[in-house]
Each structure stands twice: as C-alpha cells, then as structure tokens.
Amino acid sequence: MESRIAEAPTAVSPEGEPLIVKLRRGFDVHLHGEAPKKVHSEVSVNRFAVQAPNYLGLAPMPKLMVEVGQHVLAGEALFFDKNRPEVHFVAPVSGELIAVNRGERRAIQELVILADKSIQYRTYDKIPSLDASREELFAFLKDSGAWTMFRQRPYNLLADPDAVPRDIFISTFDTAPLAPDLNLVLSGREAAFQKGLDVLGKLTTGKVYLGLDARGNAVSSAYSQARGVQKVGFKGKHPAGNVGVQIHHIRPIRSKEKVWTLGVQEVITLGTLFLEGKYDASRIVALTGSALEKPIYVSTYAGANLGDLLKNQGVAENSRIISGDVLSGKTKTAEQFLDVYDDQVSVIPEGNEYEMFGWLAPQSARPSTSRTFFSGIFPFGWIYNATTNTRGERRAFVVTGQYEEVLPMDIYPQHLLKAIITNDIEKIEGLGIHEVVEEDLALCEFACTSKQPLQKILREGIDMMIKEGL
Amino acid sequence: MKEKIISLFKRMEPDKEKSPLLHTAYDAFFTFAFTPNHVTKDGVHIRDGMDLKRTMVIVVIALQLCYLWGTLNIGHQHFAALGMYQNLILEGFHLKLFYGLVQLLPIWIVAHVVGLGVEFYFAARKKHAVEEGFLVTGALIPLIMPPDIPLWILAFSIVFAVIIGKEAFGGTGMNVVNIALLARVFVFFAYPGTISGDEVWVSGLTKAGPGGVADYGWIHMNVLNPIFESFGWDTFSQGAAVIDGYSGATPMALAAKGGWAAVMEHYTPGQMFWGLIPGSIGETSKPFIIIGALMLIGAGIASWRIMVSMVLGMVTMALVFNMWGFNAYMEIPWYYHFSMGSFLFAMAFMATDPVTAASTNRGKWIYGFMIGVIGLIVRVMNPAYPEGWMLAILLLNVFAPLIDHFVLQSNINKRMKHVQ
Numbered sequence A: 001m002e003s004r005i006a007e008a009p010t011a012v013s014p015e016g017e018p019l020i021v022k023l024r025r026g027f028d029v030h031l032h033g034e035a036p037k038k039v040h041s042e043v044s045v046n047r048f049a050v051q052a053p054n055y056l057g058l059a060p061m062p063k064l065m066v067e068v069g070q071h072v073l074a075g076e077a078l079f080f081d082k083n084r085p086e087v088h089f090v091a092p093v094s095g096e097l098i099a100v101n102r103g104e105r106r107a108i109q110e111l112v113i114l115a116d117k118s119i120q121y122r123t124y125d126k127i128p129s130l131d132a133s134r135e136e137l138f139a140f141l142k143d144s145g146a147w148t149m150f151r152q153r154p155y156n157l158l159a160d161p162d163a164v165p166r167d168i169f170i171s172t173f174d175t176a177p178l179a180p181d182l183n184l185v186l187s188g189r190e191a192a193f194q195k196g197l198d199v200l201g202k203l204t205t206g207k208v209y210l211g212l213d214a215r216g217n218a219v220s221s222a223y224s225q226a227r228g229v230q231k232v233g234f235k236g237k238h239p240a241g242n243v244g245v246q247i248h249h250i251r252p253i254r255s256k257e258k259v260w261t262l263g264v265q266e267v268i269t270l271g272t273l274f275l276e277g278k279y280d281a282s283r284i285v286a287l288t289g290s291a292l293e294k295p296i297y298v299s300t301y302a303g304a305n306l307g308d309l310l311k312n313q314g315v316a317e318n319s320r321i322i323s324g325d326v327l328s329g330k331t332k333t334a335e336q337f338l339d340v341y342d343d344q345v346s347v348i349p350e351g352n353e354y355e356m357f358g359w360l361a362p363q364s365a366r367p368s369t370s371r372t373f374f375s376g377i378f379p380f381g382w383i384y385n386a387t388t389n390t391r392g393e394r395r396a397f398v399v400t401g402q403y404e405e406v407l408p409m410d411i412y413p414q415h416l417l418k419a420i421i422t423n424d425i426e427k428i429e430g431l432g433i434h435e436v437v438e439e440d441l442a443l444c445e446f447a448c449t450s451k452q453p454l455q456k457i458l459r460e461g462i463d464m465m466i467k468e469g470l
Numbered sequence B: 001m002k003e004k005i006i007s008l009f010k011r012m013e014p015d016k017e018k019s020p021l022l023h024t025a026y027d028a029f030f031t032f033a034f035t036p037n038h039v040t041k042d043g044v045h046i047r048d049g050m051d052l053k054r055t056m057v058i059v060v061i062a063l064q065l066c067y068l069w070g071t072l073n074i075g076h077q078h079f080a081a082l083g084m085y086q087n088l089i090l091e092g093f094h095l096k097l098f099y100g101l102v103q104l105l106p107i108w109i110v111a112h113v114v115g116l117g118v119e120f121y122f123a124a125r126k127k128h129a130v131e132e133g134f135l136v137t138g139a140l141i142p143l144i145m146p147p148d149i150p151l152w153i154l155a156f157s158i159v160f161a162v163i164i165g166k167e168a169f170g171g172t173g174m175n176v177v178n179i180a181l182l183a184r185v186f187v188f189f190a191y192p193g194t195i196s197g198d199e200v201w202v203s204g205l206t207k208a209g210p211g212g213v214a215d216y217g218w219i220h221m222n223v224l225n226p227i228f229e230s231f232g233w234d235t236f237s238q239g240a241a242v243i244d245g246y247s248g249a250t251p252m253a254l255a256a257k258g259g260w261a262a263v264m265e266h267y268t269p270g271q272m273f274w275g276l277i278p279g280s281i282g283e284t285s286k287p288f289i290i291i292g293a294l295m296l297i298g299a300g301i302a303s304w305r306i307m308v309s310m311v312l313g314m315v316t317m318a319l320v321f322n323m324w325g326f327n328a329y330m331e332i333p334w335y336y337h338f339s340m341g342s343f344l345f346a347m348a349f350m351a352t353d354p355v356t357a358a359s360t361n362r363g364k365w366i367y368g369f370m371i372g373v374i375g376l377i378v379r380v381m382n383p384a385y386p387e388g389w390m391l392a393i394l395l396l397n398v399f400a401p402l403i404d405h406f407v408l409q410s411n412i413n414k415r416m417k418h419v420q
Helices: A134-144 A182-186 A190-203 A243-250 A264-276 A306-310 A402-406 A413-421 A425-430 A438-447 A454-467 B002-011 B020-033 B052-062 B064-081 B093-126 B133-143 B151-169 B179-190 B218-231 B251-266 B269-274 B286-299 B304-324 B343-350 B361-381 B389-417
Strands: A003-005 A019-022 A047-051 A077-081 A084-090 A095-102 A108-115 A151-153 A168-171 A208-213 A230-235 A259-262 A282-288 A296-301 A319-323 A330-332 A344-349
Touching: A019 A243, A077 A108, A084 A134, A134 A190, A168 A190, A168 A243, A182 A264, A190 A208, A190 A264, A208 A243, A230 A243, A243 A259, A243 A438, A259 A264, A264 A282, A282 A306, A306 A319, A306 A344, A402 A413, A402 A438, A413 A425, A413 A454, A425 A454, A425 B389, A438 A454, B020 B093, B052 B064, B052 B133, B052 B286, B052 B343, B064 B093, B064 B133, B064 B286, B093 B133, B093 B151, B093 B218, B133 B151, B133 B179, B133 B343, B151 B179, B179 B389, B269 B286, B286 B304, B286 B343, B304 B343, B304 B361, B343 B361, B343 B389, B361 B389
Parallel strands: A003 A019, A019 A230, A168 A208, A168 A259, A208 A230, A282 A344
Antiparallel strands: A047 A108, A077 A084, A095 A108, A151 A259, A282 A296, A319 A330, A319 A344
16 A cells, blocks of 8 residues: 655556555544434434535526425425526425525525425436436436536536536545534445436546545444545645545646545435335434434434424523534535435534633633643643634734644635735636635635635635636 | 633623624633633544644744843943843843843833734634734744844834734745844835944943943932832942943954954953853844754754755755854854844744745745745955844745745646546
C-alpha cells in the first residue's frame, strides 16, 4: 500500500492498490451531543416537504404538476423547472399534498405532503437494464426524479441534464462535527449501495471514485470491497471527509469540467430504484447537539419535518435548530423541514449573552484552532459545549495563513475571497473557485479571527461566476 | 447580578447619532469589558474562541518582559555612565527601577493617549468600532525609541504614522507599512539628532562622555529622594560626574568604526547577550526577546516562517561578508550579529506583523529571507545608517504584495496549465 503526504493535487494511478492520501492540515471540532450508534425507527414524522431552494441553479418559478389536496405516490412528479422540463422533482413519500408555501415574489419554497401510514410507491413501465444506452438511462433517471440527487461541481448545482459528467465522486465518511456514522447508515442496505454504484458507472465517461475512511476506524466492507469503482483512502482531520477536498486530491476540477457528487444515501436510493423498482427516499438521520436531551439516529424520509423529528428528543429552551452540521448547515425553525441532501440535524444553544472579559479569560472551554486557550495548549480529549455566540466582533482581515492551516487543499482561500470582494473574475477563476463550495471553506470561517462571513462571500462569488457563464 | 451590571452600563450608552465620538469610546470600553451577545448567522453556527482582541493582547503580553528589562536598563545605563552599580542589573535596584519608570511611563502614556485618540476619532468618523490594531502598535512604539526621546516629537511621529500610515489607507488591516516602524522612521529622518549618534542612548546626562554630569529632574530630587532617604536607601546625586573613558556609543556605532575589536573594548559578549548595553528601550535583552518570540510562535500568533527565514537570510549574508572580509565590520563573526543591535526584536515583533508581511506561506519565506539579507547589508555596508532592520522591513513591506503576486501567479498558472 502506497502512502504519502499529499497537499497538492495528485493524479491517481489507474490500477493497483487503493491509494492513501494523508492530509496534515485540518481541525476536528469535538462537540457534546453525539448520537449513540443505534437507529430508531419508531419516531413518527407526519409531514415531509420538497424544497425548491435546495436545488441550486433552478429558474425562480418552478412549474407545478399537482394541486393542493391531491394524493401523490412516492416517486410521483410534483414540479419541474422550465429550463429543464424533462427533469422531475418527485415526492419522497406518498400522501396528500397539503400546502404549497411560497416565499418572496411568490417563488415556491416548500411543497408539503402529509404522509400516508404506509408508503405507496409509483410503479414504472420499464426499468432499463444496465446494458441500456446512456441516453435511455438518463431519460429514466430524469423521469423518475433520481436525477435530482446528482449534484454537479463546480458550484454544487443540480446536474446539467445535457452534460455527461467527467467523473463521479462519493465520500463514504463524514468528518464534520457530530456527523452521522456512514457505516451505520449503510448497514442492511449494502446490496442497494453496490447496485447504485453499478448504475453510476454507466453514467460517466470517466470513473466512479469512492473516498474511504483511512483514519483507522472500522470501515464497512460494502465500501472497502465495492466493485467497479476506484477507491482512495483519506487520512486526516476535518475536512478530509468532504467530497470537495477528496476531488481536489484525486482529480481536480478544471475550468469547463463537470463532475457529479452524491451522498451515500442517495446512492442507496438509486440502487433501490434499479433493484426493486421503487423510489425509496428513506434516510437515516442523526439528531445531534448539546441542546438535545436525547440525541439519536432515526429512520425517516428525505425532507422530514424538523418539529416532528425532534418532538421526543427534548429540545432545550433558547436553542438553534440546524439542518446539517454546525459549520455549514442552515438555520431552521421547528415548522421547517430537513434539507434534501442533509442527513443530520444539529441543535445547539444560542449564545445571545454577554460574557465579562470573555475574550481575555473565558468562563467556559471553547473550541479553537489557536493555541492560546488551555484546552488548545493541552489538547487531550476535550469535548466542547459550543454556542452560537460569535466570540468577538467582526474585523477587517488581519491575520494571514490561518485559513490555509485548516484547509488541506492547494488553494489560497483569503486571496480567493479578496478577489471575490474586488470582482476580479480572472483571478477568482485562477485561484480555484471551481474547486470549492461553501462546506469546504466552512472550517476556515470557523477559525477566522476577524469573524468574516466566508461562506457568504464565496456564494456571492459563485453567483457572479454563474452569471458570467464561467 | 451580571444582568444588572450590563443594564446599568447599557443605560449609560451615549447616543450614536448625537455624539458619535462618545459612543465610539463607550463601545470600545464596553466591548473590552463584555464580549458582545452577537450570534452567528448566514454561515458557520459556531465560531472559534479567538478574536482580534485576544490576538493583539497576546502580543502585548509577549512584550512585557522587554518592558521590564527596558525599564531597568534605562536606569542601569544611566548609572553605568556614572560608574555606579555597573556590574549587575539588580544593584541599586530601586534607583534603576524608578529612574527607568520616570523615563518610560511618560513615553508609554503619550504613545497611547495620542495614538488611541487618533484611532477613536477616525472610528467615530467612519462609524465603526475601534479596531484593536493600536494595542500592539502602542506597546511597540515606546520599546523602539531612545530613552530620552522628546515627548512632543514622539507625539508628532505617532500622529503622522497613524494618520498617514493607517487611517489614510482605511484603518487596521489596510496599512501597507508597519505603523510602529513608520513612527520611528519619521523621527529618524525628521529629527535625526534625537535618535542617532552616541549621545541619545543613555539618558539623564548633560553629555554622554567625559565632562558630562548627571542631571535629574524635579521628581527625582523632590519626590523620590526624600522617600528613599526615609528608608535609608541610596539616593540620586545631582551633578555626579561621568567616569573617564566612558562613551555612550552603542555596539553598532563602535563596530562601524573599528569592527569587533572596537566593540570588545567597551562591552563583553555576555553583556550584549543579556542586554546590559545602551540602545532603544526594548531591544537590548536577547533572552527576553527570545522568550517573547517563542510565546508568539507557540500560540501560533506570529509566523515562525518569517522568523526562521529572516535568521537564515541574515546568517547567509553574514557568512558572505565573513568570506569577503573587505573591512573590519565584515569580519565580525556571523553569530555576534544576533546580539548586536535590534535584529532579534525586529525579527520577533516587527517583521511578523501579519498585515504588512507577505500573506502567503511561500511568500513569507521569501519576505523574511530578503529582510535578513538587506538588513545586514544596510547594517554593515552603509555608514549613514547604523542599523538596517527598520529600513529593510519597511522596504519589504512595500514589496510584500509583489512577492504574494508571484506566489499566487504560480498557483494560478499551475491551475490554468490544465485548461489548455
């Protein structure tokens, strides 16, 4: 087994043993509120939603194909985007469409479905075999709604219906704070996962790459023994499990190139579609965070209502519900729904209180990449109870080299962000905006001494690049 | 209890529109005492415990040993010129300490009052919070000035540096050159007589050479002396004569005249290493500077890359001079350059300013190395300037964006190469 330090992009040899990429830079944020590794299926969620804003790159006004009050089957089309009418956005569960919630300028935000007691699935005339042509497979995926699970890099957009991806990347471990254990998530569904990988192999002209956990944890054999894919191990702290970091070290995205990424559970849904002929959007979701009395793993479906998910878990007063992890997730209310690509809910205390001399002599241990806190000088097994307090005020960029310390990529984040602020398109492209999305710079934003909104600036840059057609 | 204190403070808050300067001052002190109750939005939900206040205060803490030594050494040099208590720093401790404090405290107070005044004024005008950059600048400036600096020149230099060097560029984080060094270079060129030559490094003498006498102020004679007398301690003696053969010359000045041999006539290597030599207030004690530098590296605040590469650059250039051997100064062994002058202080606290240094890691190596090389060239080859680090750092401050540009361009080229 070959092993080496790789901070710069490296090409992977096409044959032979899986390569291990060791990443020196990064930072693990250890928080209280990890869910015990047992999946509970008795949590009942009544309402599910398909949320148009989850899919990046849609035209503002999706066209509805159903009406409020209508009963829909799981996998039945709900709406389409007028720029790509053949791609259907489908229901994760069967039930009655009870509401279409609109936002600014009446743009559709949520289609809410009141789920049936037992899910009924849409049936298909013909499931194409894997020997079918790529066009036939593409057409089926678009019609069945499975297409909406493919996210395209650069920029994390919904996959372009007219483009064949250069490669497809899947990370099989998540290093974010309190992230779900993807081995647990997979267990019992290994066959569907392998089938999903087989399907993906037919969709790209390149390869399907699987990023494996090489940090020494037990890895499910469905990952380590997966067939028909290229496996690359990653060893290091967060964000080693981010698919963007893995792409950067396997085969970086250059201008004009398009690759796809999927989560493990999306691969399982894809595999189930081809194995059993049903669109099974079931998801195992980790409910985590120190503001929960009982963090657990639950089995539910994509787009579950957060209030329903959390109703028996004892959400503390004055806490924040986040769909996703605490670094790159979205703030939600209990009335809102889990974002479609998320498999984690984090609930942490709000930090809306003053702290006397908090910057000088903090009254509680807090995570920090700096070595100026007691727990940073003696970093042995500390677990933190982090709140949403900003821990200081926003300032101009002063400190340098700090982002690079936590980002294992050959990218200069601070200079990329400054290029975005100054609208220097050529430099933005040259400094590698194609290779990062918000979650990849989330840790840099966490570490930022000047409390700058890095992910927001990056998304503005991405929007600008999309507008320029780059 | 805490809520009561905070609501009491909040009731005192001046109106932001009616009295912006008062509000700015209030806000600066309130956020000093209480970390704000702001919560994250649009992005990460948790933030690192580190902020700019903490970053800056750690630099200030790392400077404290230099302050301690600087205070005592002002006194020590003064008495050494008079031939008193000249063997150990702790001999005549009370006299040296209070003599040093009487010199240093006004400098420190003027630096902070003037600098923070300018800072508060501009923060109020721009309607944003007072940024913490001046905490470090204000701590650095007294340490790089001679002990006898006239206070009005000091005030003038700080106003110049903060307004022209920083506020004109947009405030903390936007400045091109190091503010503390800009203040010093202003004094150096506008009032050279107060910061160069053999006279200025030892304070309280009518003349730093034979024929000079000790000259004390009102506070020494009328406040301190009666107190010391009441304890039965030694007192300041007005008019004590400077000993024969004494010169206030620094090792730098001596080396320029006669190389290492000339330095050794007045100082031992041990005195130079420990810091019992005349010089700018904070630059003399090498062990304490090294402790401060290690604190900054350990805390991850200052870039070790800049420090290491600056040492490498200086040593490389010193070895080149040793081989060249054109004059006596060039023949000074490379390792003695560490204990002469302000190399270590400049390395630990000046070159590492993150705003004005190169901002890429590779750029930092080049930046530090070039400072080491150019600084030593100025020190050894240019008789007009006794010391090189101030000018070398200011020069490289200006070139740092160019160094970064080339580093970034190589990153861009590597990426774009794959596109064609």
